Amino acid sequence: MNRRTFLTQTSLLGAAALLPISSSVPAQHRKLGYQLFSVREDMAKDPLATLKALIKMGYQDFEVYGYEAEKNTIYGYTSAEFRKVLEDLNVTTTSGHFMFHPLLDKTDDELKRFVDQCITGATTMGMPYITWPWMAPEQRTLETFQRLPEKLNRIGEQINAAGLGFAYHNHDFEFIDYDGQTGYDIILRETDPALVKLQLDLYWVMHSSKLTPxxxxxxxxxxxxxxxxxxxxxxxxxxxxxGNGSIDYREVLPDPQVSGLEYYYLEQGGNFAHNPLQSAADSAAYFKAHLQGVF
Structure with missing residues (x-):
């Protein structure tokens, strides 16, 4: 059986139980999303109250973080329990940041096992995307970027075979120049676009890249x-x-259709003017007043 046949057959087997991956999501179906790492202290103290507070601000969709693969838990819930929490609140999770980077130097079998665990969690929670979010400082080298695409392709193939999508999230270190090329250039050039999608962090592009979004x-x-x-x-x-900073998103936002945009998440990892929840409220209010129409 060749790779294409294998992917087709295994995807069909799981299709009835899993959320479909579309090439784009119509604008009227895109929900206001929030990356829950932005309110990580509140989620650690009281995840249910935090979600309810975010919903009152207008958020309807969430990107999660902190999945414990060995336990199949997140925020103190099993993945099934957390899905029930979301269903009861009438909201969704469409992506999760899963900690792949410790597996860079592990065996192929260890990586495959971890990916299987992530697939179990993501499928149970009902999220269509699994996202690689991070690399440790000591891993941010040209040598890492040269061997990373093969791993990303392999992970993407395994995740796609399960009926889910896989994406890579950028920070600033992908845009460091190595004699005329960047780590991001290598990822774009040497990963299979069908297997490895991209989660574009617009802040880090504006902060670090020579190219605009x-x-x-x-x-x-x-x-x-x-x-x-x-x-x-x-x-x-x-x-x-x-709305409090230097990025004029009314000018820099790309065309969602050209992007292939399916989901978007507001985020603020720190430097809060008052506290994380107030920052989430302020960003939601600005977005709804000035940017909602773009989506």
Whole structure:
């Protein structure tokens, strides 16, 4: 059996039980999303109260983090229990940040086992995407980027075979120049677009890349299925609330259709003006007043 036949057959077997992956999501179906890492302290203390607070602000969809693969738990719930929480609140999770980077130097069997665990969690929670979010500082080298695509392709093939999508999320270190090429150049060039989609962090592109978000998407249309949206402090260039920083998203936002956009998440990893929940509320209010129409 060749690779294409294997992927087709295994995907069909699981299709009835899993959420479909579309090439794009119509604008009227895109929900206001939030990356829950932004409110990580609140989620650690009281996840249910935190979700309810975010829902009151207008958020309807969430990207999760912190899945414990060996236990199949997240935020103190089993993955099945957490899905029930979301269903009871009438909201969704469409992506999760899963900690792949410790597996970079593990065996192929260990990596495959971890990916299987992530698939179990994602499928149970009802999320269509599994996302690689991070690399440790000591891993951010040209040598890592040279061997990373093979692993990303292998992970993507395994996840796609289960009926889910796989994406890579950028920070700033992907845009470090190595004699005329960046780590992001290598990822784009050497990963299979059918297996490895991209989650574009617009803040980090504006912070670190020589290309604009629009230029990146024009070079690989249809591949950027998710966006992270956060603002940049005018002085420190740290994170800040939407509308409080230097990024004019009315000018820099790419065309969602050209991007292949399916889901987007507001995010603020730190540098809160008051506290994480107030920042989430302020960003939601700005987004609804100034940017909602773009989506």
């Amino acid at each position: 629009k230029e990146l998407i024009q070079n690989a249309p249809g591949r950027y299925v998710m966006w992270h949206i956060k603002d940049m402090h005018k002085v420190s260039r740290d994170y800040t609330e939407l």
